[in-house]
Amino acid sequence: MNLRSLRIITEDIKSLVSFYEKVTGLSATWHTPDFAEIGTPSCNLAIGSTKTLALFGENIAEPSANKSVIIEFMVDDVDNSYELVKNTTNDILQQPVTMPWGNRSILFRDPDGNLINFFAPVTKEAIERFL
Template identity: 85%
Template sequence: MNLRSLRIITADIKRLVGFYESVTGLTAKWHTEDFAEIGTASCILAIGSTKTLAFFGGEIAEPTANKSVIIEFLVDNVDNSYELVRNTTDDILQQPVTMPWGNRSILFRDPDGNLINFFTPATPEALNRFK
């Protein structure tokens, strides 16, 4: 098994795709006006409008209702990324800090309220986990 994609359903796809393009520096690939993907080396962040729910049988997901998932991105330098994030959103929950497990991390929300963690391994143990 291989986790390949994470999908966010949103009521405002253009706004959300634009936000993720801004904070990641990556360009989305639009497949239709209601579905786009932002690809990284290890996973795809898919973003679909609420219209795409019809293909799954109806209203099975609710935009802006996430209260338990954190979307995590491994970045080269979390402190540099913080400056970019700070210029993109005011909804920052945690400035750069080194966590007990060795990752340096920032936590913020996207326009739909989803939690996002940008992190960089900061200790030798953490660096070993991501080799």
């Protein structure tokens, strides 16, 4: 099994795609006006408008209602990423800090309220987990 994609459903796809392009520095590929993906080597972040839900059935997902998932991106330098993020959003929950498990991390929200963690392993043990 191989996790290849995480999808966010939103009511304002253009705004959310633009936000993720800014904070990741990656360009989205638009497949339709209601579906875009931002690709990384390990997994794609898919963003779909609420219109795509009709393809799955009623009451499948609710935009802007996430209370339990954190979208995590491994970055080269958390402190440099923080400078970009703080110029993109005011919804920063955690400034750069090294966590007890060895990752340096920042935590913030996207415009729909989804939690995002930018992290980089910094201790020897943490780095070895990602080799």
